[in-house]
Amino acid sequence: MEQPLRITYFGRLFAVLAVISVACFAIAAVIDVSSPSDRFEPSRDMRSVADGVLAAMDRSADPCDNFYEYACGSWLRSNRIPPDRTRYTKSFSVVGDMLQLMVKELLEGELQSDGGGLPSKPGLFYASCIDQMGIGGLNTLYLSPFRDHFNDLDDAPAFTRLLAQLHAVSSVALFDVGVNVDEKIPSQYALYFGQGGLGLPHRDNYFSMQDADVETREKYLKLIQNLLATAGKARLLPRQGHDMLARQVLDLETTLANATVPPEELRDPDKSYNKIKIDAMSDALAIPEYLKILGVDPNSINGSLVLDNPLFFDKIVAIMAGLSVDVDKRRVLRGYLAFHLVRSAADSGLLGESMYHEGFRFKQHIYGMKQLPEQWKKCQSLSNAYLGEAVGAAFVKKHFPETRKQMAEKLASEISKSFAGTLASQEWMDEATRQAAIEKLSAINWKVGYSSKLDTYDDLSISRASFQGNVAAAKAYLLRKALKRLGQPIDRTEWFMKPQEVNAYYSPTRNEMVFPAGILQQPFFSDAYPDAMNYGGIGAIVGHEMSHGFDDEGRKYDKNGLLTSWWSDASVAHYEDKAKCYIDLFNTYKPRDVSIFVKGNLTLGENLADKNGVNVAYRAFKSTGNNSQDGIPPPNPTLARELTNDQLFFVAYAQIWCTLYRREALKVQMMTNPHSPGQFRVQGPLSQSPAFAKAFACRNASRYNPTKKCSLWQ
Structure with a gap:
């Protein structure tokens, strides 16, 4: 009951596996472990940044025919899905692994004390889980x-x-x-x-x-x-x-x-x-x-x-x-x-252990996982689920500098300006609808990094003696917290993600954008990156979430979050006609490993958000400094030998979606999830982008430069 309905999550690919889909994989390949104080942080020198981009690419592929292969091919072939996962991505999974280790260190270190010599509540919960979860036979x-x-x-x-x-x-x-x-x-x-x-x-x-x-x-x-x-x-x-x-x-x-x-x-x-x-x-x-x-x-x-x-x-x-x-x-x-x-x-x-395995065997059949996650990963995940804001406070203090927050806010402001320009240029909108849309955009409430009111769980009792008792108490506490909202004024400061989550969301009923500290990490975002990578990474995510306020669902809520008809009938008709092009386009997409096609109706909102997210991020990028010039190299010397700034922008975007799937889990996603598979989150929006076609000099009628393009949010 804690999680609100109708919040659009950028990276929720398998919500049904939120607790069990955790594991550590290939950390050594992306983490610089040479510095004890920053051993979890990815490498920041120019050569390492460039190597991370170039090593994932297959530059023998034709970017105009299969840009997903061009941007991700080597990564897809050199990586494997960890046995306790249903899918693995170059972005969300790798960052998730890194954050998981950070949180583990906190739960086993600083959070074993509340600062006054007593164990903290997250530390006690985690320890009780390690002591008792899945141990022995049936425990009723x-x-x-x-x-x-x-x-x-x-x-x-x-x-x-x-x-x-x-x-x-x-x-x-x-x-x-x-x-x-x-x-x-x-x-x-x-x-x-x-x-x-x-x-x-x-x-x-x-x-x-x-x-x-x-x-x-x-x-x-x-x-x-x-x-x-x-x-x-x-x-x-x-x-x-x-x-x-x-x-x-x-x-x-x-x-x-x-x-x-x-x-x-x-x-x-x-x-x-x-x-x-x-x-x-x-x-x-x-x-x-x-x-x-x-x-x-x-x-x-x-x-x-x-x-x-x-x-x-x-x-x-x-x-x-x-x-x-x-x-x-x-x-x-x-x-x-x-x-x-x-x-x-x-x-x-x-x-107990036997019953935990009983449920896992069925999940194996449904989602294709090969083995259970290690116990510490399960306990870390449950600690985050039930006392995550207290964990988040420790995470922010140790791992999220204020300068990173300020840098992200500045970039988000540039994306918002770019989107305002996009709205102003949409001739299919009548003037009244266009102005109301711009007003809604300007009214968005931005939340970046972490909440200013992280829960300290003062009314929750936790003991190391009983894991079962702790879970029962935590569930009761979260229920009380949710139900206390009823009859009270809307709390506009409230967050529905913890700081350490690798995700983001837009809420139409609150007209707000939320970007936790967890997603403001490499490979999404870094002060060591050229602008092209930051705008193609976190910039496209910001643009994506912002676009949800104007997708087929979000456009039905006004600037105050009211579900009402605030578009003119003519603008709605134009919108729906142009959106149908994306439904028809994605209906033609089918992954090689399953026998079903993408559902264009189910995925429409996410597909539109991907398309406009890339567009507004690219325009914001081009308005920054010298980036308005075509064909110039990025400031990273190694990358400059291989790619132009514009090309690097699109490669950075595509590499967010380098994804390996288990066939079983991919089928479930395509039946139930509003997000398209990774390869189509690349092909769909970029094949409709004249800027992409220009950056890679794609011939007319090639796969990534079709003669007929969808025109919504161009």
Whole structure:
């Protein structure tokens, strides 16, 4: 519930693996370990910077035919995906490895003390995890507090009370719940209910008769059986009859899947914002009882909820109706809830080593990972998840100088000026819409580096004695923190990323841009880089996030974050016509390793943001100093022998997306994720860029200089 809905994340490629997708790989190749004080920082001398760029390239490739190969070919062939990963990138993964080691050092060093001689809360949490996570056989201690609730399920209100308790501990069951700014009243918070409750990545996994999906369902059925057996040992369920119950649980999820809409349909906020009065909802859901357990005063949400898919909740009503008289219905729903509680706990390492491995074996099948991450990586990830702001404070103090923040803010200001020029030149916009867009751009709230109010977790008790107790306490704390927002003024200082995260986001409901310290690192950004590399790297990311305020979703929110129609009908029609070109373009893209094509509708917002991000960053770069001259070399002598400044800009951009994927994980991404695979995040925007074609003297009608180009945001 901590994470707000409808925040667009630049690098979220596999959100479902956020906790487990961590590992260390090839650090020695990119980290200068010669200086004890800066052993985690990448090399900064000109030769090392140049070597990092040139070594990744395959300069035998034709940049006008396959620029992805030209920029990334040698890197793709010389690297391997670490066995505990689903994908590996030259940018996000390498920086993530570096930051992971930095945070490990903090958790095992400075954060073992609070400065007054006592262990800090993050240090205690990490130590308790190292001591106890995944050790020994089955440990059902974490499940014990739920036992009485699972054995007292005689009517719908009892199930509703249990559901609220499960949602409070992050168990994904029946539907999702979250607190965010009210999109129709952006001065208030709202409580959002979203379709959910599925244990497979995509709704189609429940219906497809392709051999791979049939096999996935059989393996999932086995997982359900095994976790129901664990629930029986924990006395949440009877100890017998799990095989038949598992089949019924899968049938229940299939019913839910049939009522969900695919992710691309949820991208339209006009359709997915559906406010409903609590007293208008069916008594079968017992929403007042649900809110009471969570500690939510209905007055704090004006007696209303926001639903993303009302028809899905009609199906939930049908499932909940008749529980008081239908014993078999109660038995199946009880099994479903027990399965999701046990799965959530097992995946967090709370039930012992055997159960952790049980969940991992299924993830192996879905995502293709070869082995579990080392224990310290799991514990470091969980410490970041639950006490990440306190970890972030230590990270900023040691690893993020104020000069880097100031440099990033200056560059971001240049990108913003460039985007204002882009908006001013769009002739397909009428004057009123154009001016309103420029006003929205100028109203963006910028957050760079870290929050000024990092949480110190004063109201959270952590002990080295109990990892399970620490996780339970941390989850309860984060729930209280999220729900405390309801009924309060909007906190404009609030961040939804920690300083040490390698990511960035734009929030349409807050009209804000957020760039944590974690992404302000090489190879995205460095004071040792030529301008071309900084603008092609972090500059394109800044432009990308800024563009989300004007993509197919973000353009529906005004400068104050209000979901409203502020464009003229004519401008909307022109926009949609020009955007369709990108849908059609990306629909033609298919990676070599999978049999499905990119979904142009699902990825439209990210594709448009990539295209405009490159454009505005390039224009900002050309307006800086001597960069306006074509064909001049970069100030780095080694790079100057191989590339012009303009060429280096596009190489730096492309190398952000040098990415290796496991085939299984790539398929999941293409079905569920709004980001296109890396090679198409290069080919899509650069093939539509006249500036790219000019920089590499691409012949007309070549792959990267097609005769017909999409014209939105040129």
